[in-house]
Amino acid sequence: MNPFDRISDQVVRAFAQRTSRRGILARAGTMLVGAASVPLLPVARAAAQVPDGKGVPPTTSDNPEEDPGNPRSCDYWRYCGIDGFLCACCGGSANACPPGSLMSPVTWVGTCENPADGKHYVISYNDCCGKQGCKRCFCNRNEREAPEYWPQKNNEIHWCLGTPNTSYVCSVAVVIGTALEEDAVVSDP
């Protein structure tokens, strides 16, 4: 790795997921609370690490040739606009909720490029709802994300709407279809 790569890698890595809503929460939420009375032992330090899924065993999609990547990793192509815990790390998959939780029927959509075919796909980011948060594999990418006045492209919103229970568990990224090139351009301010 050349010095330039090393610097940019360090910096980018350090910031890769430290952004809004759940990104900030994850980082902070992993701080040990109430540990004042005991020194931070190595084991406690380990527990304080960000739940970014780095140690979680990888998996593949059902169709790794045409849908490449690790659905338990934040850099999986279809997560380009996701913000939350990855359901694939929580008993669910990239496009299905964990047992006992329900997928919210309303959500926001983004467009991501599939490296296998170079096409842009419309991705529906749905929240799974009905329990406490899963607290694993935190992923927050804000590419082409828009403010609340464009709710269909906003990921600050807690999307557990229209489900009997509005508690957030984790997020999935469901392929809806291929996107027109203009869609990708319009959604990218």
Next chain:
Amino acid sequence: MSTRPGRTMCMSLALAVACTSAFPLLARAELAAEELGRSLSVGPPGDHWSYYLDFELGTFNGRYVLMDADTTDYLAHVSAGQMPTLDIAPDGKEIYVTSTSYEYLVDGDRHDFVTIFDTTDYASQGRIELPSGKRALMASLRRSTLLRDSRFLVVYNYTPATSLSVVDLERREHVMDVDTPGCHLVYPTGERGVSMLCGDGSLQTYHFGEAGKLRAQERSKPFFDPQVDHLKTNAAAIGDTWYFVSYSGDVYPVDLSGESPRFESPWALVDHDKKPANIIQALFTMGKAGPWLPGGMQLAATHEARGELYVIMHPIFWSESKGDHDFPGPEVWVYDIRSKERVRRIKSRGVVMSINVTPDDAPVLTAFGADIKTEATRLEVYDAISGKFLREMVEYGQAALEFEPVAQPGNALSLVDATKENAQ
């Protein structure tokens, strides 16, 4: 003084009983019995007292903590439920926390409500139920606001249909809901109104009558083009003028003092012509060469008396131009809103994501930041004028997403006086 070695030994060995017998000179009068059942209350606020929202991962429940940025003392807190919002009465004597909770843990009937706390004992003074299940659960700060008369509180709803709930704090009752199709979040406007951001870049303004009922509404012309550039909704105000920071680094001032919004010309926070850093420049500046952009959660703050706007900024070399608007920054850039020039750069110890500034004449900047190497988050206090790091509050909770100084620009002076009186 002859007892000191003995006392030191006692403390270091923590063998109080044995020490007492070994060093009889330590014997003291017995402590008087103390009163059971006491609770403390909070004295007159200091200039640098601030509330912060401490947010819990997994449940998305929060609490508002009152801290003194001069000492980092933890003074009080109130429970705030899921994705709460905070509004502070102009005289600082009450706070209004808008919350959501459920009947059985995360299940059962959902309750959305406003709790009134007095700021002496931080006990609930009453609760007002809102229509169930409508309140917007999102990370945005502008989901509730007091109207100028501070009698009415307006709560933004998102189901995803959008609406407002109007609450009468004097009568302690929910007055009415107003549908607000296509428009979002709330910014207090005029005598008794709010403006909302709409998808076409305009504002929809709703005016309420003396009893809190909808009186009139109007739609402005678009004041920005969301197809070209977006505005961060966590804007900051000086008086009734709100400063909206855009994704690309412009600021859009909107004067909401009158019945209708008045839009001032946008101006640039950054040099839009700045060229990207080359590899050599990036190497020698740790990536700080080249263009910078605003980003963060509570990314903008103001100081009314000084006429200053504070914005969290980062180099796009760090963000790789991806998701810049939420990206935390290593610096806070300070602008004079009259000259529209940058007057200072406050360098944080790492990066910061949320900031606010106290309104007094020796202001401090409170920040939710993180260490770049360890990624450990922290609650930091900086001198807002010199930019010097002053202190860090340890064990503040999990995530200090938002800061709201207790003192408001209008009452900062009276608070100073009260504190002095108390000290005499």
